[in-house]
Amino acid sequence: MADAGILALRAKLTSRPRSDDYLQRRRDIDALGLAYGLRPDVKVEPVTANGVRAEWTSTAGAADDAALLYLHGGGYVIGSLDSHRHLVSEAGRAAGCWALALDYRLAPEHPFPAAVEDALAGYRYLLTRGVRPGRISIAGDSAGGGLVVAALVAIRDAGLAQPGCGWCLWTWRRQAKQ
Numbered sequence: 055m056a057d058a059g060i061l062a063l064r065a066k067l068t069s070r071p072r073s074d075d076y077l078q079r080r081r082d083i084d085a086l087g088l089a090y091g092l093r094p095d096v097k098v099e100p101v102t103a104n105g106v107r108a109e110w111t112s113t114a115g116a117a118d119d120a121a122l123l124y125l126h127g128g129g130y131v132i133g134s135l136d137s138h139r140h141l142v143s144e145a146g147r148a149a150g151c152w153a154l155a156l157d158y159r160l161a162p163e164h165p166f167p168a169a170v171e172d173a174l175a176g177y178r179y180l181l182t183r184g185v186r187p188g189r190i191s192i193a194g195d196s197a198g199g200g201l202v203v204a205a206l207v208a209i210r211d212a213g214l215a216q217p218g219c220g221w222c223l224w225t226w227r228r229q230a231k232q
Contacts, residue, residue: 076162080132087137096143103179106172107157109135111143120151120189121180123217125173125205127196127224130161138195145193154180158201173205174212187215195223 146153158172199222
């Protein structure tokens, strides 16, 4: 028997129209993310991380010598700081550190390897701010989870020290044909 909460969530998701226009889908996912709001103690600071639009989120007691670099999901086509701000701030709270969310370049306007280059730029930004590699975690959901793995490879290939960990949530992957 299916869980009642899962059934309610499925009903909610299927009741919303889904546009075929990726620009409209970007607006839609941003609106959904913004609907969650932030807890009152969350501080948000817009920054540019080596040319990449980004923002810091922090909560009371967050360690300033550690960072969570967050790469949002959205199939590499949708998703943004707005769509994932609540998730990023709460992930940073759970990790007990500041979280840096990247607004990496999206396809189709910016095809591969633009997102990987931006993730590497974000990592280098943290290093230049004095965060030790072992105190950096890179996290991402869905396509962002795949981007975490690609970023780890890019970091290695650039000859940089690896971060303390990579955390992939609901990693996007291509389904094999049956």
